[in-house]
């Protein structure tokens with residue numbers, strides 16, 4: 001079954017809803033964003049997340065020591081690197097890594113092969129912030145790419161109404177959403193439930 005990550009959670013109700021609806025990952029944003037949380041707030045919220053749901057910290061071009069300190073304090077399971085981090089930096093983290101790639105053209109996927117990480121996240125080109133902008137990219141760019149042995153997380157402008165089509169077209173291991181489960185920039189509990197339900201209907205033909 002397709003994995004789901006709900007990102008940018010900032011309160012207990014949204015976390016409990018995502019967990020109850022069957023999310024696999026919950027993301028806390030520590031990068032510059034309207035969804036940014038402090039490590040203290042994330043550590044408090046992390047108490048509501050059971051061990052089977054993985055806690056992801058989202059960072060953009062952050063210092064290694066800062067990432068490692070926050071990871072320890074919050075008990076993060078994965079580090080999502082959403083900036084210009086190098087393959088060498090990803091290896092230094094010491095925790096499972098989700099590396100994001102901003103996809104505007106086929107060329108943006110050229111250096112995916114030089115990274116060794118746990119998940120490869122494909123997102124739309126950066127907008128006001130490096131992620132979480134609610135814009136989808138041209139999914140056809142992922143066609144004819146040699147992703148067969150990689151775990152792909154698809155992101156960028158997904159919502160309950162387009163996620164099944166996205167899964168059919170890109171065939172990812174998982175999907176990641178932030179803006180698409182919000183109303184007026186606040187997480188919407190009904191949209192969280194609807195997104196997870198729609199995504200979990202999607203079947204993937206390859207690795208999980």
Ligand SMILES: O=C(O)c1ccccc1N[C@@H]1O[C@H](COP(=O)(O)O)[C@@H](O)[C@H]1O
Nearest residue numbers: 007033131132133134155156157178179
């Ligand atoms: O969610 C954010 O605010 C954010 C900020 C900075 C970097 C990444 C961020 N989130 C990630 O962005 C993508 C796309 O989100 P959206 O659904 O289009 O809003 C997703 O991978 C989030 O994890």
